[in-house]
Amino acid sequence: MDTRYILDTRRHARGAIRPLVIAIVAIVGLLVVAAWFLIIKPHQELMMADSGGHPSTPVSAATRAAPPPPVNVAAMDVNQLLTEARTAMNQQRYLAPTGNNAFEFYLRVLVKDPGNKVASDALRETFPFAANSAEQSINSRDFNEAQRQIDLLAKADPTNFTLTILRSKLDAQRKTLDKEQQQTLDQQKTQQLAAQKAAADKLAADQLAEQQKAQLATQQKEKPVRTAQQAAQSAAGSTPAAAGATAEAGANAGGETSDAALVKGVAPDYPASALRSHQSGWVVVSFSIGPDGHTGDIHVVDAQPKHVFDRAAMDAVRRYVFKPAMKSGVAVSTTQQQKIEFNL
Template identity: 85%
Template structure:
């Protein structure tokens, strides 16, 4: 047979087969579309009509107050439970409130009738919308209610991947809230510490100001006392002059009376309180030894003992240095004598 004839025959056969294949594909597509509109879609709408909802109906916020739950749900039969479930679906009570929502009613139906197709199909078809309701509870940070709704969804479809997403989101929201609460606590503690520090600083400043004022008053009183002492001793000094004159006259004439007596203090001086001791509120005493010359002046002044050491020594010796005495007399002649004096420093 001629080869060219065979090739032409095959090309003609392939050309005739192409329109047939296209026609078959078109018929199949028409059958699929027809099956969707005539069988599948009406079946889904029938199921959703029985369950009280529609997959295209978005979940909206509840605008109606949920009716009270049935009196005795456990005693209801399958038909009664399906009726309550449809009512709940119409009111978009997918997962809440507790004991009066569509999912709980459908789950009770499956407990009583495990093979009930209406309940199982309704749970499967409305699962995405119920999950959306649970997500709204998470977003509103009602974590306990969100956890309850997720657990209820898990009873309907424990292997649904949406549950993993919801649980992850719930955990993330809880951690975010915990972090925010911890930050608020930290801020409150920081504010409390700052307030306490401010109060402590103010109290310390007030105490320092009060102490400074007290020291200033003490210094002023001390200065007043120092200025007042000489004037108070002026009569004694005036009296000391004739006494000194008499002593001189007596010294010039030993045979005048032959008087013998101890030295007598004519003028004392209040010691100046050392500023460091005054600031430290420190007290103490000093025992000073000194000689009384024949003219009544003090000489050879030194500290015998003191408590505390070297705090009040100079002040005590300076005061004794300005003392004036009527010298001791022996047989009418002024003589030098030695005495010791304990000077106390008290605030």
């Protein structure tokens, strides 16, 4: 036989096979599409109708407002439980309220009839939508209800990975709420401490004002005495010699003699460590007042507690300004002690 004839025959055969393969693939594709629309999809819709409507419809607040659970659920038979489950599905009560939801009714059916296909198929197909309901409870921070719904989902499908996601979200939301509550408490404590410090500063300022007022009253009492002494000296000085003697005596006897008086006080700064730990205490500080009215030689005599408020007390005293003590009209140095209290 001629080789050229054989090759031509094979080429013709191959050319005829290719359209045939394409036609077979097209027919199979059409059969798959037809099976989806004619068999699979109607079956799913039938299952949805049997289990109580389409589960993808959003759950509204009105849907959740369900009647109380039926009386004596434990005595119901399988058909009665399925009827209640379908009613709950129609009302989109997948997981709530407690005792009157589709999942609990279907789970009771499986307890009475472990092989019930209607109940098992309904639980499996509505699981994603029921999980979405549980996620809504988590997002609304109804943590107890969310935990109950997750536990109910676990009874239906304990190995479903969605449960892990829901539990993680629930834990994260709880931690977020705890953090927000802690921040609120911290803000309240900070505001309270600030108010206490403001009250302490006001009290210190009021005490200083009272001290200055008392010192001014003392000075006002001393003025008439000095004025009378000066008048007596003027009346007695009728001759130059007498006037000179009187002037000398007045210089020695009429000169001002007084204790040091606080002119400017400073409220001590509350140590940050003591503020954080809510510590209170006091410090007794000894210091000298120079002729210029400034303090020096500052040291702590006693304190309670030790070494907590010492520096703050000394820094405050270092900034004090006094009217120096006077002796016969001359400013002199003196030493004082002062107890400074730190209270919250």
